[in-house]
Amino acid sequence: MIARRLFTEYYRNLAADTVELCDGVNVICGENGQGKTNLLEALCLFTGVRSFRGAKNPELIQKGQSFARLKLDFFAGQRDQSAELVITDKKQATLNGVKLTAATGFIGTFCAVVFSPDNMGMIKGGSGERRKFLDAAISQHYPAYPRLLVEYNRILAQRNAFLKKSASTRGFEDMLDIWDENLSKTGAKISCKRAQYVSQLCGKTEEIFDGISSGRERISIRYTCGYLTEDSVTETAAALKSQLEAHRASDLAQGCTNYGAHRDDLAIAVNGLSAKQYASQGQKRSCVLALKLAEASVLEQAIGERPVAVLDDVMSELDGLRQDYLMNRMEGWQVLISCCDPHTVKGLSDGRVIEVREGRFTTR
Ligand SMILES: Nc1ncnc2c1ncn2[C@@H]1O[C@H](COP(=O)(O)OP(=O)(O)O)[C@@H](O)[C@H]1O
Ligand SMILES: [Mg+2]
Structure with missing residues (x-):
């Protein structure tokens, strides 16, 4: 997958301009607030998912204008393709001259993996952030997975509401049995899918982290779930159901469900120590990068x-060897990497430097 050229018009602060990208590493360089992230964000809209900044359509349009237009020429599926997005209060998407019903129609045609500083929550934040990472990644492989999550959350909310209100009603235990049964079945499907995905992710994460840290450190990742049984959905469901039954009294006392897929986590360690508690900023960043690239x-x-690979503001806090890995040793990847420090660019041995100033691009 190669992004060849991106045309922008009335997109945030970007000038009406075309940026030519090279197959290897493209360093987008400029001071704060010049438009580096805007450029990366524009490119990533062609993956068909919403802005990685979580921005709504009107925010993407240049102040004072009524629309924004983006065009991307890219190479995928062994041929040159082109896509266009016109953003008003909605997004109109065109792929190779054919109008799509929605921008989500791009999904699977142009693919990018994004690192943004917001992703640091995967290490620094709570388990919910890590489940969100896994769930988003799995959804790209199994279109039915998001529905499973919606279903699970619905059952969980109903069970919790029931725990809070209904302890005194007749037939309470029987009703709770039904919630437990449903929650276990759906929860087991989710936990097994996540565990299976983590086992695919594991070796690749270790390999990439080894590269980023130049073999100086080891990462280990493990899916943690208190009831997972040998990847068998039926047995896992039975194990979760017994846990729910065994802890019914405390669930009732607290008015919430203490066991299930909403409590699972991804344990991440560097050299055997929990990354959240012990890793340095640079090591934490390396963990997120390795996970993201492994996802890709x-x-x-x-x-x-x-x-x-779209890497926004990744360079700060990384030592020279780690920066060198991203700029010079990611063979076979097309990389777009933004940075503020002009000294960083000096380490680039091959590739393209694109300077951004007040939304205008200069390639050197
Ligand atoms: N809709 C918009 N219209 C005009 N300017 C915008 C819009 N959205 C953001 N900007 C401007 O873009 C700049 C930020 O660009 P950004 O790409 O985040 O900077 P950086 O180069 O630091 O990554 C800010 O000056 C901001 O005011
Ligand atoms: Mg930025």
Whole structure:
């Protein structure tokens, strides 16, 4: 997958301009607030998912204008393709001259994996952030998975509401049995899918982290779930159901469900120590990068093409060797990497430097 050229018009602060990208490493360089992230964000809209900044359509349009237009020429599926997005209060998407019903129609055609500083929550934040990462990654492989999550959350909310209100009603235990049964069945499907995905992710994460840290450190990741049984959905469901039954009294006392897929986690350690508690800022960043790039590698196996790596503001806090890995040793990847420090660029041995100033691009 190669993004060849991106045309922008009335997109945030970007000038009406075309940026030509090279197949290897493209360093987008400029001071704060010049438009580096805006450029990366624009490119990533062609993956068909919403802005990685979580921005709504009107925010993407240049102040004072009524629309924004983006065009991307890219190489995928062994041919040159082109896509266009016109953003008003909605997004109109066109792929190779054919109008799509929605921008989500791009999903699977142009793929990119994004690192943004917001992703640091995967290490620094609570288990919910890590489950969100896994769930988003799995959803790209199994279109039915998001529905499973919606279903699970619905059952969980109903069980919790029931625990809070209904302890005194007749037939309470029987009703709770039904919630437990439903929650266990759906929860087991989710936990098994996540565990299976983590086992695919594991080796690749270790390999990439080894590269980023130049073999100086080891990462280990493990899916933690108190009832997972040998990847068998039926047995896992039975184990979760017994846990729910065994802890019914405390669930009732607290008015919430203490066991289930909403409590699972991804344990991440560097050299055997929990990354959240012990790793340095640079090591934490390396963990997130390794996980993100591993996610891209798993996707590559499934779709037969390597996604573009988009790395926003990743360089700060990384030592020279780690920066060198991202700029010079990611063979076979097309990389877009933004940075503020002009000294960083000096370490680039091959590739393209694109300077951004007040929304205008200069390539050197
Ligand atoms: N809709 C918009 N219209 C005009 N300017 C915008 C819009 N959205 C963001 N900007 C401007 O873009 C700049 C931020 O660009 P950004 O790409 O985040 O900077 P950086 O180069 O630091 O990554 C800010 O000056 C901001 O005011
Ligand atoms: Mg930025």
